[in-house]
Amino acid sequence: MLSIKNLHAKIDDKNILNGINLEVKAGEVHAIMGPNGSGKSTLASVIAGKEEYEVTDGDIYINGESIEELSAEERAHKGIFLSFQYPVEIPGVSVTNFIKTAINETRKAKGEKEMPAKEMLKLLKDKSSLLEIDRKFLSRSINDGFSGGEKKRNEIFQMAMLEPSIAILDETDSGLDIDALRIVANGVNKLKSSKNAVILITHYQRLLDYIIPDYVHVLHNGKIVKSGTKELAIELEEKGYDWIKEEVKN
């Protein structure tokens, strides 16, 4: 489904990703862990098509097709979704208007008709209750004055509305208290199917108790230096990253 081959990327002459290889198949959950500054968010942004980063080598494929030339919106139309580590505040644009526009623009791009208002309303209702979001919340400006937890929940709400085939959740667990974490994890699990895939970027294995990954990768200096299963995450939680850094050195 998603295939990353020898991906190198830089910004302002600073190399951040140094040869990433990753294969994600439909139905899988991958966790990407790694110390601060190792390049996790950069990887997520490059997959989502942030133009500030320059891909200097390698490529990203969706269902066998290179997405190198595609803009962020075209990638979204292909089913890529990024839950931002730091969701952006957009004063003056309500969550509802934003999500309606996103859904209908995606439909338009696929040559489909706009979603009928009634259907949209029902979808908004269903998904907001899935994530236990108050309806009043939807008429507020996007992320404007939201608490850290509200922002993250709003990201997953958008994911639920857009039903992406590849969802990348960048530290969605940070800033969530245990109840919110459970709600968000429950939401993600409900959205998971054999047809889509999830990439979880996280520091803590806490989230992985709720969303069980099939694979765990460790990113260090812009490279995946170790891959394993859930047990690797537990080991990282206990021992930290230093032993991996040591292993890499040797």
Add this chain to the structure above:
Amino acid sequence: MDLKEKLVSSFIAFENQVDIDSYVHDIRTEAIKSFEDSGFPTKKNEAWKYTSLKQVLEPDYSIFPRQNKALEYAKIEKYLIDDIDSYKIIFVDGKYSSHLSETTHEGMDICLMSSVLNKPKYASVIENYFNKAVKKDGISDLNTAFSKEGAFIHIPKNKYVEKPIQIIHFSSGNESSLMLQPRNLIIVDENSQLQIIERHQNLSENEVLTNSVTEIFVNPKSIVDYYKIQNDNKQASLIDTTSIVQERSSVCTLHTFSFGGKLTRNNLTFSQNGEHIESIMKGITIIEDKQHVDHNTLVHHIKPNCESHQDYKGIFDDKSTGVFNGTVVVEKEAQKTNAFQANNNVLLSDKASINTKPQLEIFADDVKCSHGCTIGQLDKNALFYLKSRGIPEKEAKALLMYGFANNVMQSVKIPELKKRITNIIANKLGVKIGFNL
């Protein structure tokens, strides 16, 4: 012969066509003398430092347009907010068009300047109000000298005028270049309520210069909402002087939507003549190409316990230029004044520019005054955020601009007007949006 000479030498001929005997005659005569002395403002004049009229004054304007051709309703319909019940005062090439208009004298006067200027019945109103609000300068003197036609609105006390009034000045293209000088007088007596929508529209590719003056008197406890739609074509220039005098416990809100025209200059003044007055000025400017919009505002706080709020947003693309020059004067007597002023701008191109200059002159010591101005670009991270959700670049930019301007839209009280303005903005930005702000 330049435009000034032409105007001055045409004055006698103009006066001969109108009522020499009226009270206004002396005012006109004095005004043409003042204009002859001062002429058009130049960039040497501090208040006109960033707005040059030089190019706008070049064409050989007709100042007495020929009899206008009758316009069909179908041709102008789209410039009206036609899905609301409203009074309409419509002019074509400076002349009143009765078949397009809907006026009244029943219980209130919603009619024409020309029909009251020399009627004895209105003599005292004219003497009390005409030319009493406007700040005298070259440009308003010129209008005063040639004042003859425009809207005259007088609302008696305790009257809630349900239907908004639309005042629209069309130019048909009948003249190869045309100068218009509409003069509006609006008086709202105690405890009444009124909504007005004003627009100037050039229907051809011929040059039009409009020098408009509007005086508004908001008497005690009255509420006036005034909306200016400035969305003209690139051959049209507008100098709009609007002077508002408010009395005790009145509220006046004025929105200016500046979306187009070659050159637009707004001279807006509020004078607060009583206590507990609220004056609200809001504006959205979205322009491109080489368009120019200048907002020159003055709020004069004379009495204690009053408020003024100014919120102007500007979005400038290509080589367009903007000016915001907002002055707030708080007199010594005007204690407990709250005066706020904000001017936020987004430059979409590195060739666009904005000159913004807030000026506070405060002589009272117990006041709350603030001003803030910002100039920035569209937030790249916000743009990526929207795009990553599948919203294409153009639509994403539009959404950000909507968000930016939304604050101002929220205070538009006529839903159909709000919808219309949303559509104008969408059209300008070349997008279709599936919701209303």
